[in-house]
Amino acid sequence: MLLSVNGLESGYGRARVLFGVSLEVEPGRLVCVMGRNGVGKTTLLNTVMGVLPATAGTVTFDGRDVTGLKPHERVRLGMGYVPQGHQCFPQLSVLGNLLVTVEAAKQPKEAVDEALDLFPALKPMLRRSAGHLSGGQQQQLAMARALVTRPRMLILDEPTEGIQPSIILEIEAAIERLHAAGLAVLLVEQYLDIALRLADRFLILDAGRVVRTGDSEELRRDDVRRLLAV
Amino acid sequence: QPAAEPQEIKVGLLHSLSGTMAISEVTVRDAELLAVDEINRAGGVLGKKLVPVVEDGASDWPTFAEKATKLIRQDKVATVFGGWTSASRKAMLPVFERYKALLWYPVQYEGLESSPYIFYTGATTNQQIIPGLDYLKEQGKKKIFLVGSDYVFPRTANKIIKAYAAANGMEILGEEYTPLGHTEYSTLVNKVVQARPDVVFNTLNGDSNVAFFKQLKSAGVTAETMPVLSVSVAEEEVTGIGVDNIAGHPVAWNYYQTTETPANEAFVKAYKAKYGAAKVTSDPMEAGYNAVYLWAEAVRKAGTTEVEAVRKAAPSISLDRPEGKVTIDGDNQHTYKTARIGIIQPDGLIKQVWDSGEPIKPDPYLKAYPWAAGLAAS
Amino acid sequence: MLELRDVRVEFDGYRALDGVDLTVPEGELRFLIGPNGAGKTTLIDVVTGLTRPVAGSVRFAGHDLVGRKEHQIVRLGVGRTFQTSVVFEELTVLENLDLAAGFRRPLWSLARRRRGVSDAVAEALARTGLEELAERSAGVLSHGQRQWLEIGMLLAQRPRLLLLDEPVAGMSGDERERTGRLLTEIAADHTVIVVEHDMEFLRRHASTVTVLHEGKVLVEGSVEQVSADPRVQEVYLGRRPSDAAVGERS
Amino acid sequence: MRDLIRRNVPFAVVAAVALVAAPLLLEPFRLGLLAKYLCYAIVALGIGLAWGKGGMLTLGQGVFFGLGGYAMAMYLKLTEAGPGGLPDFMVWSGVEELPALWAPFASPVLALAMAVLAPVALAVVLGTLVFRQRVRGAYFAILTQALAAALVILLVGQQGLTGGTNGMTNFFELFGQDLAEDSTQRGLYLVTAGVLGVLYLATRQLVNSRFGRLLVAVRDGEDRVRFLGYDPALVKTVTFAISAGMAGLAGALFVPVVGIISPALLGVVPSLELVVAVAVGGRHALAGAVLGAVVMGYAKTAFSERFADGWLYLQGALFILVMTLAPKGIAGLLGRVRRARTA
Amino acid sequence: MTAVVNQLPIGLSIGAVLLLVALGLTFTFGQMGVINMAHGEFIMAGAYTAFLIGDLVLALPAAFLVAGIMGLILERAAVRHFYGRPLDTLLLTWGVSLVLQQLARDLFGAPNVQVPAPSWLAGGVGILPYNRLFIMALAVAGVVAVWLYLNRTALGRRTQAVVQNRRLAATSGIDTGRVDMQTFFIGSGLAGVAGVALTLIGPVGPGLGTYYIVDAFLVVVAGGLGQLRGAVLAAAGLGLLNSYAEFWSDASLAKVIVFAVIIAFLQVRPQGMFVLRSRVLT
Numbered sequence A: 001m002l003l004s005v006n007g008l009e010s011g012y013g014r015a016r017v018l019f020g021v022s023l024e025v026e027p028g029r030l031v032c033v034m035g036r037n038g039v040g041k042t043t044l045l046n047t048v049m050g051v052l053p054a055t056a057g058t059v060t061f062d063g064r065d066v067t068g069l070k071p072h073e074r075v076r077l078g079m080g081y082v083p084q085g086h087q088c089f090p091q092l093s094v095l096g097n098l099l100v101t102v103e104a105a106k107q108p109k110e111a112v113d114e115a116l117d118l119f120p121a122l123k124p125m126l127r128r129s130a131g132h133l134s135g136g137q138q139q140q141l142a143m144a145r146a147l148v149t150r151p152r153m154l155i156l157d158e159p160t161e162g163i164q165p166s167i168i169l170e171i172e173a174a175i176e177r178l179h180a181a182g183l184a185v186l187l188v189e190q191y192l193d194i195a196l197r198l199a200d201r202f203l204i205l206d207a208g209r210v211v212r213t214g215d216s217e218e219l220r221r222d223d224v225r226r227l228l229a230v
Numbered sequence B: 001q002p003a004a005e006p007q008e009i010k011v012g013l014l015h016s017l018s019g020t021m022a023i024s025e026v027t028v029r030d031a032e033l034l035a036v037d038e039i040n041r042a043g044g045v046l047g048k049k050l051v052p053v054v055e056d057g058a059s060d061w062p063t064f065a066e067k068a069t070k071l072i073r074q075d076k077v078a079t080v081f082g083g084w085t086s087a088s089r090k091a092m093l094p095v096f097e098r099y100k101a102l103l104w105y106p107v108q109y110e111g112l113e114s115s116p117y118i119f120y121t122g123a124t125t126n127q128q129i130i131p132g133l134d135y136l137k138e139q140g141k142k143k144i145f146l147v148g149s150d151y152v153f154p155r156t157a158n159k160i161i162k163a164y165a166a167a168n169g170m171e172i173l174g175e176e177y178t179p180l181g182h183t184e185y186s187t188l189v190n191k192v193v194q195a196r197p198d199v200v201f202n203t204l205n206g207d208s209n210v211a212f213f214k215q216l217k218s219a220g221v222t223a224e225t226m227p228v229l230s231v232s233v234a235e236e237e238v239t240g241i242g243v244d245n246i247a248g249h250p251v252a253w254n255y256y257q258t259t260e261t262p263a264n265e266a267f268v269k270a271y272k273a274k275y276g277a278a279k280v281t282s283d284p285m286e287a288g289y290n291a292v293y294l295w296a297e298a299v300r301k302a303g304t305t306e307v308e309a310v311r312k313a314a315p316s317i318s319l320d321r322p323e324g325k326v327t328i329d330g331d332n333q334h335t336y337k338t339a340r341i342g343i344i345q346p347d348g349l350i351k352q353v354w355d356s357g358e359p360i361k362p363d364p365y366l367k368a369y370p371w372a373a374g375l376a377a378s
Numbered sequence C: 001m002l003e004l005r006d007v008r009v010e011f012d013g014y015r016a017l018d019g020v021d022l023t024v025p026e027g028e029l030r031f032l033i034g035p036n037g038a039g040k041t042t043l044i045d046v047v048t049g050l051t052r053p054v055a056g057s058v059r060f061a062g063h064d065l066v067g068r069k070e071h072q073i074v075r076l077g078v079g080r081t082f083q084t085s086v087v088f089e090e091l092t093v094l095e096n097l098d099l100a101a102g103f104r105r106p107l108w109s110l111a112r113r114r115r116g117v118s119d120a121v122a123e124a125l126a127r128t129g130l131e132e133l134a135e136r137s138a139g140v141l142s143h144g145q146r147q148w149l150e151i152g153m154l155l156a157q158r159p160r161l162l163l164l165d166e167p168v169a170g171m172s173g174d175e176r177e178r179t180g181r182l183l184t185e186i187a188a189d190h191t192v193i194v195v196e197h198d199m200e201f202l203r204r205h206a207s208t209v210t211v212l213h214e215g216k217v218l219v220e221g222s223v224e225q226v227s228a229d230p231r232v233q234e235v236y237l238g239r240r241p242s243d244a245a246v247g248e249r250s
Numbered sequence D: 001m002r003d004l005i006r007r008n009v010p011f012a013v014v015a016a017v018a019l020v021a022a023p024l025l026l027e028p029f030r031l032g033l034l035a036k037y038l039c040y041a042i043v044a045l046g047i048g049l050a051w052g053k054g055g056m057l058t059l060g061q062g063v064f065f066g067l068g069g070y071a072m073a074m075y076l077k078l079t080e081a082g083p084g085g086l087p088d089f090m091v092w093s094g095v096e097e098l099p100a101l102w103a104p105f106a107s108p109v110l111a112l113a114m115a116v117l118a119p120v121a122l123a124v125v126l127g128t129l130v131f132r133q134r135v136r137g138a139y140f141a142i143l144t145q146a147l148a149a150a151l152v153i154l155l156v157g158q159q160g161l162t163g164g165t166n167g168m169t170n171f172f173e174l175f176g177q178d179l180a181e182d183s184t185q186r187g188l189y190l191v192t193a194g195v196l197g198v199l200y201l202a203t204r205q206l207v208n209s210r211f212g213r214l215l216v217a218v219r220d221g222e223d224r225v226r227f228l229g230y231d232p233a234l235v236k237t238v239t240f241a242i243s244a245g246m247a248g249l250a251g252a253l254f255v256p257v258v259g260i261i262s263p264a265l266l267g268v269v270p271s272l273e274l275v276v277a278v279a280v281g282g283r284h285a286l287a288g289a290v291l292g293a294v295v296m297g298y299a300k301t302a303f304s305e306r307f308a309d310g311w312l313y314l315q316g317a318l319f320i321l322v323m324t325l326a327p328k329g330i331a332g333l334l335g336r337v338r339r340a341r342t343a
Numbered sequence E: 001m002t003a004v005v006n007q008l009p010i011g012l013s014i015g016a017v018l019l020l021v022a023l024g025l026t027f028t029f030g031q032m033g034v035i036n037m038a039h040g041e042f043i044m045a046g047a048y049t050a051f052l053i054g055d056l057v058l059a060l061p062a063a064f065l066v067a068g069i070m071g072l073i074l075e076r077a078a079v080r081h082f083y084g085r086p087l088d089t090l091l092l093t094w095g096v097s098l099v100l101q102q103l104a105r106d107l108f109g110a111p112n113v114q115v116p117a118p119s120w121l122a123g124g125v126g127i128l129p130y131n132r133l134f135i136m137a138l139a140v141a142g143v144v145a146v147w148l149y150l151n152r153t154a155l156g157r158r159t160q161a162v163v164q165n166r167r168l169a170a171t172s173g174i175d176t177g178r179v180d181m182q183t184f185f186i187g188s189g190l191a192g193v194a195g196v197a198l199t200l201i202g203p204v205g206p207g208l209g210t211y212y213i214v215d216a217f218l219v220v221v222a223g224g225l226g227q228l229r230g231a232v233l234a235a236a237g238l239g240l241l242n243s244y245a246e247f248w249s250d251a252s253l254a255k256v257i258v259f260a261v262i263i264a265f266l267q268v269r270p271q272g273m274f275v276l277r278s279r280v281l282t
Ligand SMILES: Nc1ncnc2c1ncn2[C@@H]1O[C@H](COP(=O)(O)OP(=O)(O)OP(=O)(O)O)[C@@H](O)[C@H]1O
Pocket: A012, A015, A017, A035, A036, A037, A038, A039, A040, A041, A042, A043, A044, A084, C139, C140, C141, C142, C143, C144, C145, C170
């Protein structure tokens, strides 16, 4: 088991958002987290990454209990994270964004080229300030930035949000390729068809609890889909 | 019920112990504490021990007023020794007049004041500025450049200097003020150098002196080519300015650590014994030290610490102090003081080169000087 | 209603808009698509006064908008949402909406306390389904809830021209459906411009679509026309035929 | 209705203590100090509004305080001017004729009006200039600080007009009342407390109004507010002007209470001290701002009386501790305690 | 006439002093968003270090270390709780500055102390004494070093990443805590270096920092927060303005003029000399 989350609880201040979430990601598997707006998907990923402290429960990565580790320590263990909402270091150039990450993760510079091969649209704009890119361009940059850390597991929060259709296809293809090459993925995704095509397993959150898990076939079932409807 | 006579007398010491003025005032407080100690060791006053109540004026004039009120109303002190800047004295003045309490003010100042509830033990202008000018005139200096900090003392002093110059055929080549705490003097030095005066009359205050002298020195100005006569630089400041930067320049005061009187020998020895051999004594410290003795003497003479009685007893009191004979003037509650010009020596001490011969009668409104007629309207 | 003529925008020499002409008549629901970085958001920025064009004119209902301040443009009846939603986290949902509804009041009348809920606010609450959250502070909303609030604030402003920048990003299928219906409804008596990447959403709700590419208008037409256009497929939709592409929603 | 009463109980209790108990229990000297703290509390209230609610960290509030104080001091000086109608400091500064600028201040009404209007006018001018250009945050803070520094230099330089570093002091009477009398001082205390109470209620009303919400919105997202159809520059200027007016009024009260106004009271350091007081009290609540001013004022007096040599350490330590341990200040701490009890 | 010409190099040398005292401030401000009011006291610490060591050249690295370590302590003990709240750090560090001043008063005494200037700095070329030239050289060296650090080193890039998006930096594998410490260390260390230089021209006492802090902030503001080239230009501009304004009026008026010019300047360029534009709304 690469990642296993056990009875995880967390929240903001006194407002609890997650109530004992457990999940597991095996090496090379792609697990898709689904659920309506505001059920706690982002909160879950943030807690897994250590951005939010867990108030109860454990996160184990590669057999090691990482619950108390800082986010950057988790990154160095091989957890790559793409947060929601196309974030970047706005005043660094695109290349700067990638370099700073590759250096922080102590990876060789070639990792940058590899990542750029996956997102060729970024190549012509390496010298521009990341803050000036359009939303979609920033999202691609965010993915590339996570990849240069050469993670063993990629954690993606709605990576296709605000992206043009053709690039969504490319991102999907990229995820598929990475996945095929043995990278484990924990994905939050609203596009059901993408989830259907990519996921080995899925997990549906509702009000901070896991209400359903299963393999991708099950996602086609109507009673499962109803869980996602408002 | 008839309360037992208290066996001690409280006296207030009110100086800035924090903020920009602490640099100067702490030493005055120390000298006053020394005097209190000595008096106590000699049996106190009227058989009672003096108990100092120390307050911090925090370099902030309204705080001086507040703490003065506190000392008078809360602690019910017999008298207060305190203040340095004119502003702090002006702030305290109404408080002492309102509550009919006594303040002893130990620093040279700009004159034009004489409150019935203040005794002034530092020099007024005719005991420092004017003797300084007399000295310059004797030396044949004709062209003067005025440099001062922007506040009451320098502005008033310069007005007097200009009137004196007009009456004595001297020429004022420039008059410049800088804000308190100013440290960038390259422009001013440039102006001074271009004007080529015979002498600079310096009424800068505090830290500005350090910057001024350092920058003057590195511009190549020396005491030989262009002496700077200072009236606010004493032994205490010389170390901070750096002896190299100021040695050879003249200063005007009433007292130096080197002043040769028996009382001074004792004072310097006692001060160093109490606060450390490396410490120096200076004019305001001596004036503060004197103040305590003068008050104690007046109380002895009056037989009580009651303010009006002390005021009545004080005039004509005359003591041998480190600076020589000091007498309280009955007209204006200032003191008779001997004026002295000194030259700063390479060892940081000041050597007297000129004096007024005898204590000068204080004249805060310069009534005795015809050329100063227009200066003080009231 | 809204008319852009030869609008050019430059950022440090980079041409974000390179001579855009666009006319949107009153009462139309116009969709704006185009590759990432095509200039869609920039176009909205120009209309709402956030970005100044180096050349060209923007006219709305007889007013020239170029050079006006943002709040003046809003007062002319132009409202917008942001691609990344910005709401006032310390205020409650209701207060956010009330603020949006209140700009027509004179400043001094704001010195009174709010009593009750105005019609515009009540309507915005109902239409966005935020009633339950009305008294919560906006800071606790999730991403999708914020998108709704942002739309609600726009509605509460009661503008004549609405510009929405990717309003359904991050929404689930049902919510997209609801948004789509809402937009169609509003468009009956308003002018609405929506920037979206979700082709399925377009197919269901769009009539006219403008495709922007590299700061210029590439094509304009119905959804079918546009998605059949090979240039659009090339730069925007991607290799697969469009219906096999992304679209199906949870 | 019940809600209204419950909300106002704490205020009523505090008001009763301030207006009845304090004058009865405190010695005149202490009451005078309390009146001084309350003057500062009025300034703090304005800072609480501008900074706490509006996000404008003004480090130059002393400027407005000073303008109000000087206006009042000029009036007081003129009522008791000596021969030739000249205030004492003009005489020893060699000024022979009353400067024209001074003339209007012979009238108490005009002087009081100027005490409030001059700060408001300056705030409007400065606010319009900087807010329209979207100068904000740290820029604004530093600019206001520089303003305080510049004004001090200006005041000090115009000795004949302003009394220079000394400022103005030595006042004898106000509206025919002898300022040295304890009863006058008690009256002044009551007026100050009353003004503070009224201003507090008015400010609270403002903060709870739509305008208050708008102000918070401007603080948290000025640019977004533009797209809601408001002009943030206007909102900020109005708020800044209100806080300036309060500071001016406080200055006008301060002068007869304390008996002095000088540049030392309105420079960088006193301005900062007031902001610090607001931070300690808790800038998110108006009551916190008021509380902070009184607590810090009292702490300064108490520490410096007890430890004349090292009180700055205590003062600094108190402040640093509160800032680090309770970022929302004393008010935040109290709120947390109350919530914990009700929960 | 010569006097007018003389003011030009004088203005530049004033600018160099301003730049030197503002450099560390620009650094912490620009890189961390921390407005460090205790900066002046770190300058003071540098000056006292020079006093203790007694040798100007040796004092430079020592002062960098001393002030840097003080900065490090401040950062760890207090500032780190305040990231993202620049206005709060302003107040906090102000409190610290008061305490440090009093501490200096108790440690070294209230009076000024003297740091002897090395003999090789006696004399000068034209109107400029060698010690002014030394300060100018030091300022230039400081600017170059900071520029290289920020733009040519991985550490510098990391520093920028943290200030621009702290949370993202953490989830990108950057140890934000360490970066903060490094940045504060360098910014404070630069203050220490400035302090050593100032012993050549000004007083060395507990109040040292307060004399420079307001001017330093004005440089930072006029230059555009945290902008290196902005700070350089602003310092030079303010230096010249100061020198000529004082030459034609007096020192007090010059300060008021400088303030007025800055307000006027901000009317034209509200965000200072150089602005980092970003599309993010605030
Ligand atoms: N910073 C915050 N402070 C307080 N509450 C928050 C915060 N962020 C999110 N929440 C609350 O936590 C809950 C879960 O939010 P989260 O962002 O995890 O949802 P999500 O499933 O990612 O939704 P979406 O699909 O809209 O992104 C929401 O109800 C939200 O109100």
